[in-house]
Amino acid sequence: MAGAVATNETILVVGGGISGMTAALEAAECGKDVVLVEKNPSLGGRVSQLYKYFPKLCHPTCGMEINLRRIKANKRLRVFTLAEVAKVDGGPGDYTVSIRLSPRYVNENCTACGACAEVVSAEIDNPHNYGLSKMKAVYLPFNMAYPQRYVIDQSVIGTPDAEKAKAACKYDAIDLGMKEQTMTIKVGAIVWATGWKPYDAAKIQPYGYDRFDNVVTSVEFERMMDPFGPTGGKLLRPSDGKEAKNVAFIQCAGSRDRNHLRHCSRICCMASLKQSTYVSEQFGDQGQSTIYYIDIRAIDRIEDFYAKVRANPAVKFVKSKVANITEDRTSADVILHGVDTEGYHRYDNRHDLCVLAVGMEPSVDVRTAAATVHVDASGFVEADPVNGAIFGAGCASNALDVNRAVQSATAASLRAIQVINKVSGAEV
Amino acid sequence: MSERNNAMVEKYRNDFLKEVEANVEEGPWVKMCMQCGVCSGSCPFGPYWEHPPQEIFMMIRAGKRDEVLKSESMWMCTSCYNCIVRCPRELPITHIMHGLANYAHRLGIAPKMNPTRRFAKLFWQNIMKGGRVNELKLSVGLYFMDGFANGVKKGLAMLPVGIGMFKTGRLNPLGLLGGGKCKGAGDIHKMVKKAQEIENRRKGFAS
Ligand SMILES: Cc1cc2nc3c(=O)[nH]c(=O)nc-3n(C[C@H](O)[C@H](O)[C@H](O)COP(=O)(O)OP(=O)(O)OC[C@H]3O[C@@H](n4cnc5c(N)ncnc54)[C@H](O)[C@@H]3O)c2cc1C
Ligand code: SF4
Ligand code: SF4
Ligand code: SF4
Ligand code: SF4
Numbered sequence: 001m002a003g004a005v006a007t008n009e010t011i012l013v014v015g016g017g018i019s020g021m022t023a024a025l026e027a028a029e030c031g032k033d034v035v036l037v038e039k040n041p042s043l044g045g046r047v048s049q050l051y052k053y054f055p056k057l058c059h060p061t062c063g064m065e066i067n068l069r070r071i072k073a074n075k076r077l078r079v080f081t082l083a084e085v086a087k088v089d090g091g092p093g094d095y096t097v098s099i100r101l102s103p104r105y106v107n108e109n110c111t112a113c114g115a116c117a118e119v120v121s122a123e124i125d126n127p128h129n130y131g132l133s134k135m136k137a138v139y140l141p142f143n144m145a146y147p148q149r150y151v152i153d154q155s156v157i158g159t160p161d162a163e164k165a166k167a168a169c170k171y172d173a174i175d176l177g178m179k180e181q182t183m184t185i186k187v188g189a190i191v192w193a194t195g196w197k198p199y200d201a202a203k204i205q206p207y208g209y210d211r212f213d214n215v216v217t218s219v220e221f222e223r224m225m226d227p228f229g230p231t232g233g234k235l236l237r238p239s240d241g242k243e244a245k246n247v248a249f250i251q252c253a254g255s256r257d258r259n260h261l262r263h264c265s266r267i268c269c270m271a272s273l274k275q276s277t278y279v280s281e282q283f284g285d286q287g288q289s290t291i292y293y294i295d296i297r298a299i300d301r302i303e304d305f306y307a308k309v310r311a312n313p314a315v316k317f318v319k320s321k322v323a324n325i326t327e328d329r330t331s332a333d334v335i336l337h338g339v340d341t342e343g344y345h346r347y348d349n350r351h352d353l354c355v356l357a358v359g360m361e362p363s364v365d366v367r368t369a370a371a372t373v374h375v376d377a378s379g380f381v382e383a384d385p386v387n388g389a390i391f392g393a394g395c396a397s398n399a400l401d402v403n404r405a406v407q408s409a410t411a412a413s414l415r416a417i418q419v420i421n422k423v424s425g426a427e428v
Numbered sequence: 429m430s431e432r433n434n435a436m437v438e439k440y441r442n443d444f445l446k447e448v449e450a451n452v453e454e455g456p457w458v459k460m461c462m463q464c465g466v467c468s469g470s471c472p473f474g475p476y477w478e479h480p481p482q483e484i485f486m487m488i489r490a491g492k493r494d495e496v497l498k499s500e501s502m503w504m505c506t507s508c509y510n511c512i513v514r515c516p517r518e519l520p521i522t523h524i525m526h527g528l529a530n531y532a533h534r535l536g537i538a539p540k541m542n543p544t545r546r547f548a549k550l551f552w553q554n555i556m557k558g559g560r561v562n563e564l565k566l567s568v569g570l571y572f573m574d575g576f577a578n579g580v581k582k583g584l585a586m587l588p589v590g591i592g593m594f595k596t597g598r599l600n601p602l603g604l605l606g607g608g609k610c611k612g613a614g615d616i617h618k619m620v621k622k623a624q625e626i627e628n629r630r631k632g633f634a635s
Contacts, residue, residue: 206470206514256462257516294464321516323469338469344483346468346475 009424011416012187014085017045019394020193021067022409028077037083042145051225054274055305068146088370092389093188093423103178105152110173112148116165129223132230138165188423189389189416196360196395199254206324213239214334217358225278235282237353239332244353245283250322251293255359263378265399268357269297273309290316360399389419433535444493453527454520461485467511467521473504481521497532503544558609559616
């Protein structure tokens with residue numbers, strides 16, 4: 001083993017969410033060479049799709065801005081976007097990684113002036129808004145995107161729109177001849193920070209996410225609050241655009257359920273408590289939230305947040321996992337049916353909108369790229385000697401809030417640094 | 429019968445959960461219930477239960493032995509399996525309901541007049557006679573379960589259905605005279621007797 005640990009001194013970080021950015025920055029600021037690859041056209045990950053952070057209710061853009069400044073200032077950190085890890089071979093200190101680079105069709109000359117987007121007519125679903133709105137097929141992923149560079153969607157290539165966009169660009173930034181490329185690099189250690197994805201709500205049949213307009217997911221609800229989101233920052237229900245003043249939250253939608261995800265997703269209780277403050281923020285006394293729960297799991301210091309929400313008379317708590325949802329055909333109101341656990345009362349409660357607090361699952365199966373990495377029953381990367389120098393970080397390793405994701409990223413970074421120090425002989 | 433009941437009360441004292449675990453079919457699953465309420469909310473008979481399944485499980489843990497075993501609730505279950513497919517903990521709720529009903533019946537403390545219990549008995553006697561269900565006798569027996577006048581009324585109400593079934597060859601009126609026995613009825617009796625012996629031994633009801 002010692003012989004093999006003698007080749008490369010670079011740390012690869014896979015995934016440019018809050019965890020990946022943190023791990024990359026910590027290592028680079030310790031003087032290590034770092035390559036950060038992100039499969040989306042921008043860094044930021046899921047956090048960039050949140051309206052506010054619990055527990056302090058600050059805007060995530062603020063933390064993002066600080067991280068971006070650190071990234072721009074660091075010479076040791078190289079960032080690749082639209083880059084996905086395809087294969088990892090080798091062992092600690094000597095990994096060979098092949099990375100697939102998708103074409104952006106826009107080069108470094110781009111000033112993000114937006115002239116190209118103005119002239120094209122093709123539209124695609126906006127993934128930043130979970131498909132709740134459309135956008136031009138030539139786009140900046142979102143306002144805070146890094147790099148600040150436009151993207152031309154694959155679907156436009158070969159159509160007149162592509163030529164129009166090229167003609168509109170005054171900076172010679174559009175290169176329609178870009179092709180997919182594969183880049184192979186040597187690295188000594190890998191931080192795996194590919195994050196999470198929301199559980200597919202349509203699989204929870206009794207809740208009718210695929211049948212009822214006014215059943216939405218918690219991640220969609222976050223987007224509704226964003227002034228640049230699909231509803232312009234207003235809580236309007238999808239069926240008729242009416243203000244959603246009476247909102248139901250269903251906890252453990254897909255989590256703690258052997259038919260779906262077996263694990264507790266840990267953040268969704270806090271997410272719904274936070275989102276109940278959104279309803280109050282928009283409608284004051286007129287806004288009513290009802291949280292249907294099995295147990296409220298607001299862990300350690302964030303219990304205070306729970307206590308504060310609990311004291312708000314506009315937030316009701318019903319201890320019950322909702323059995324099923326039906327829709328009132330004329331009003332499109334949703335009606336939640338179930339039995340509560342505090343007295344076994346049967347209820348059929350009407351709401352304007354129902355938010356499913358969906359669970360978190362790993363965004364990718366790490367084993368498709370690195371077959372030997374050990375994962376737990378839910379697919380999260382588990383610390384294990386067989387992993388060699390591949391270290392899970394953030395939500396790739398567990399369902400975590402930002403605070404804990406960042407702690408886990410720092411820990412992973414430290415382990416990667418130890419491997420590199422061994423490679424370079426810096427360790428005594 | 430109630431001697432058995434007293435013996436069980438003596439044996440398990442305050443621990444009804446333990447008693448259920450040891451004696452009721454799928455009983456060990458009861459402690460896995462996390463009281464989420466999905467089963468109760470999903471049961472099509474929900475509004476008619478005195479104690480829906482979720483509550484029964486809590487009552488077992490709370491040691492409410494008499495309230496559970498003498499309850500009509502478990503007898504409500506129609507085995508639709510709605511609760512089982514939705515339970516986040518995959519409890520075999522249907523089987524536990526039948527297990528509890530069966531246990532209460534064996535202890536001799538199940539509600540005497542419960543229609544499900546009486547129908548189950550009728551069905552068992554019927555099938556045991558010929559080794560095969562005699563549908564006509566079973567339905568007639570069922571109609572007359574609540575007395576003669578009631579039986580005539582129910583029988584007349586069902587007459588058009590019976591005639592329809594007769595015309596399509598689905599019902600043999602000679603069944604009333606005792607036809608429809610299967611060939612090896614005697615052997616079936618022997619097998620069932622043996623199976624009952626084994627079950628009684630296993631459940632500690634040696635008789
Ligand atoms: C409704 C909701 C509300 C929430 N609200 C809060 C809150 O208020 N406060 C809080 O602390 N937490 C909150 N969270 C949790 C928070 O979203 C996570 O803690 C955070 O996103 C974790 O960041 P991450 O970097 O680990 O993962 P991610 O944000 O998922 O980032 C992973 C990145 O990796 C990239 N990637 C994936 N696969 C690959 C690949 N193969 N190659 C390259 N790159 C890849 C992805 O594109 C992504 O950019 C909330 C969660 C939900 C569901
Ligand atoms: S590609 Fe050209 S036109 Fe489009 S935003 Fe960039 S600089 Fe402007
Ligand atoms: S955090 Fe809350 S809502 Fe999420 S899975 Fe755990 S208990 Fe359920
Ligand atoms: S659905 Fe399952 S876990 Fe939930 S109350 Fe019923 S038995 Fe218990
Ligand atoms: S199987 Fe029995 S308890 Fe379960 S839902 Fe159906 S009737 Fe109710």
